[in-house]
Amino acid sequence: MSDNVDTSRAPRRIGKPASRVSRLFESRQLGWAAFAIAVLFPFVLASNYAMSIGTTAVIFILLASGLNIVVGYCGLLDLGYIAFMAVGAYTAGILSKAWELPILFTIPAVVGMCILAGLIIGGPTLRLRSDYLAIVTLGFGEIIRLTANNLSVTGGPSGIYGIPGVELFGLDLSAPVPFYYFCVVVVALMVLGSARLGKSRLGRAWRFVREDEDAAEAMGIHTYKVKLAAYIFGAIWGGIGGVLFASHLSAISPQSFVFLQSALVLMAVVLGGMGNTRGVVVGAVVISLLPEFLRDLGNLRYVIFGVVLVAVMVLRPQGFWPSRAYEPEQPKDVKDDAGPGPGAPVATAKEGTP
Amino acid sequence: MSPLLEVRDLQIAFGGVKAVNGLSFSADAGEIVSVIGPNGAGKTSAFNCITGFYKPVGGKVVLDGADITGKRPAVIAATGVTRTFQNLRLFPDLTVLDNVRGGMHLYGGQNFVDALFHTPRYRKSERAYTREAHRWLDFVGYKGGRGIPVRNLAYGQQRQVEMARAMARKAKLVLLDEPGAGLNHSEKQELLELCRKIRDLGAAVVLIEHDMGVVMEVSERVVVMNFGKEIADGTPDQVKANPAVIEAYLGKADDEPVPPPTAAAVHDAEAAANEAAGSDGSEGGRG
Numbered sequence: 001m002s003d004n005v006d007t008s009r010a011p012r013r014i015g016k017p018a019s020r021v022s023r024l025f026e027s028r029q030l031g032w033a034a035f036a037i038a039v040l041f042p043f044v045l046a047s048n049y050a051m052s053i054g055t056t057a058v059i060f061i062l063l064a065s066g067l068n069i070v071v072g073y074c075g076l077l078d079l080g081y082i083a084f085m086a087v088g089a090y091t092a093g094i095l096s097k098a099w100e101l102p103i104l105f106t107i108p109a110v111v112g113m114c115i116l117a118g119l120i121i122g123g124p125t126l127r128l129r130s131d132y133l134a135i136v137t138l139g140f141g142e143i144i145r146l147t148a149n150n151l152s153v154t155g156g157p158s159g160i161y162g163i164p165g166v167e168l169f170g171l172d173l174s175a176p177v178p179f180y181y182f183c184v185v186v187v188a189l190m191v192l193g194s195a196r197l198g199k200s201r202l203g204r205a206w207r208f209v210r211e212d213e214d215a216a217e218a219m220g221i222h223t224y225k226v227k228l229a230a231y232i233f234g235a236i237w238g239g240i241g242g243v244l245f246a247s248h249l250s251a252i253s254p255q256s257f258v259f260l261q262s263a264l265v266l267m268a269v270v271l272g273g274m275g276n277t278r279g280v281v282v283g284a285v286v287i288s289l290l291p292e293f294l295r296d297l298g299n300l301r302y303v304i305f306g307v308v309l310v311a312v313m314v315l316r317p318q319g320f321w322p323s324r325a326y327e328p329e330q331p332k333d334v335k336d337d338a339g340p341g342p343g344a345p346v347a348t349a350k351e352g353t354p
Numbered sequence: 355m356s357p358l359l360e361v362r363d364l365q366i367a368f369g370g371v372k373a374v375n376g377l378s379f380s381a382d383a384g385e386i387v388s389v390i391g392p393n394g395a396g397k398t399s400a401f402n403c404i405t406g407f408y409k410p411v412g413g414k415v416v417l418d419g420a421d422i423t424g425k426r427p428a429v430i431a432a433t434g435v436t437r438t439f440q441n442l443r444l445f446p447d448l449t450v451l452d453n454v455r456g457g458m459h460l461y462g463g464q465n466f467v468d469a470l471f472h473t474p475r476y477r478k479s480e481r482a483y484t485r486e487a488h489r490w491l492d493f494v495g496y497k498g499g500r501g502i503p504v505r506n507l508a509y510g511q512q513r514q515v516e517m518a519r520a521m522a523r524k525a526k527l528v529l530l531d532e533p534g535a536g537l538n539h540s541e542k543q544e545l546l547e548l549c550r551k552i553r554d555l556g557a558a559v560v561l562i563e564h565d566m567g568v569v570m571e572v573s574e575r576v577v578v579m580n581f582g583k584e585i586a587d588g589t590p591d592q593v594k595a596n597p598a599v600i601e602a603y604l605g606k607a608d609d610e611p612v613p614p615p616t617a618a619a620v621h622d623a624e625a626a627a628n629e630a631a632g633s634d635g636s637e638g639g640r641g
Contacts, residue, residue, distance in 0.1 A: 204459075
């Protein structure tokens with residue numbers, strides 16, 4: 001190995017998808033295919049057990065796609081992500097119990113609390129860089145859990161139980177199969193949302209920050225605000241996950257939000273392929289379902305689970321399905337827009353505001 | 355009329371080392387100003403102060419009448435300053451087009467609600483981003499692939515992409531930190547042409563350059579720095595004849611014998627001056 005060569009800047013084989021299979025993987029219809037699989041799953045297996053596992057997996061996909069905004073797009077290592085799910089779950093649980101609100105009516109409050117939590121946690125910490133940020137988020141994750149463990153409004157160590165199921169337009173969706181479908185629809189929309197955010201101006205800004213923070217700043221991107229936005233979006237995604245989680249189990253306690261859960265969500269993102277929504281969905285499915293498939297092996301299953309994870313990371317460190325930097329050379333819809341663009345290069349023109 | 359960029363008595367210190375120590379110069383719109391000086395003279399530090407990456411400890415930076423001293427880099431960028439970096443600072447894992455779109459962040463045109471619902475505003479602004487990115491890549495004469503990650507490009511092409519990204523900012527002041535480093539002769543000629551094209555758009559171009567051939571050919575004005583301060587400011591011919599400049603580069607006639615040049619880059623200002631004195635055959639040789 002040559003020590004004096006910076007291989008991190010060497011060309012990688014990430015370019016135009018070469019084979020037909022790769023092109024299939026890039027196809028736009030793939031999201032519909034995944035949705036169809038999720039919809040058809042109850043027709044294959046509709047036992048309460050299968051529905052419970054399926055619902056958990058779907059909620060896990062939501063968490064992973066939320067963390068993907070923070071870690072995958074923006075490159076901020078967050079080791080306490082489950083705290084946002086706890087904030088969402090407890091907010092929904094407390095409000096629905098205290099005021100007997102239908103659980104969906106708590107969502108505005110959940111979103112508000114998550115934005116607040118994102119600001120409180122992100123505000124002071126996002127001035128830090130990489131390693132320090134990771135340590136602080138780890139601390140905040142624990143603080144949220146310990147707070148829930150010690151407050152009376154959160155039910156202390158025994159938590160909150162009797163959280164109502166989902167009711168929509170007078171329809172009771174709390175039975176396993178309807179609730180599974182409800183989760184599939186919500187999560188599909190949220191995953192689509194996170195993918196769309198990733199392809200927008202804001203999503204590009206997140207990637208610029210991930211790739212080179214100073215260069216992004218020099219291009220007029222207020223990196224602190226952009227990182228805070230990533231944090232807040234991640235928090236909202238996590239909070240909605242918390243609402244579904246609370247409604248699914250009808251009981252929550254601090255033990256649901258231990259560090260292991262944060263680590264598992266992060267693992268789903270890294271294993272699937274950071275920054276690529278499709279990869280992250282696959283990673284989340286693998287992480288949540290693999291232990292179930294290995295259930296026959298008894299206590300050995302977590303050993304095998306661990307070995308499989310290590311093997312994947314050694315053989316494919318970029319994840320199952322990494323994001324691929326590629327776009328068509330000349331998208332054909334560029335030229336048919338006859339409207340006036342930002343105009344010919346005029347250096348003295350005052351351009352827009354941030 | 356006051357100049358577009360005015361730097362007055364700028365100072366920055368790292369520990370006891372005063373990297374920039376009372377620098378003053380100005381640049382007008384439609385003008386190419388070169389900043390030259392021996393290694394360690396404080397040129398890049400001065401750029402970093404102007405663009406906000408370093409907080410100056412003294413002095414003022416005024417752009418178009420507005421005081422931008424010590425503001426956040428993003429805020430300074432928004433007032434109309436763009437720059438390139440001495441060592442390429444691209445976004446290596448993103449495509450060429452995305453890198454150029456990086457310079458267009460302040461164009462706006464969409465918010466996250468537009469992105470979530472793919473509103474017509476979103477589609478329109480995305481098309482505009484793409485069209486502009488192609489336009490700026492054409493402007494700098496980039497001929498390589500545009501949908502591939504910049505990591506895979508040759509060095510000269512990466513330089514062009516960085517230039518396109520900086521230009522896409524449509525700034526009033528363009529700061530180029532050694533844009534010619536690592537380029538061959540014909541690439542440098544293209545760079546000269548490009549600098550003139552940028553000037554003709556009405557921007558002020560300030561460049562740091564070591565290649566005297568480039569500097570003397572392209573600049574309207576040359577600012578010579580040494581020990582963190584400007585020691586000469588004038589047309590290329592005036593600067594060439596200035597005794598202080600000759601002294602900085604070649605040493606005084608009655609000096610002690612100049613020590614041989616060292617290969618390692620020396621950041622200490624005094625050592626840097628000595629090195630420059632030793633290695634200055636660069637006028638023709640490096641071009």
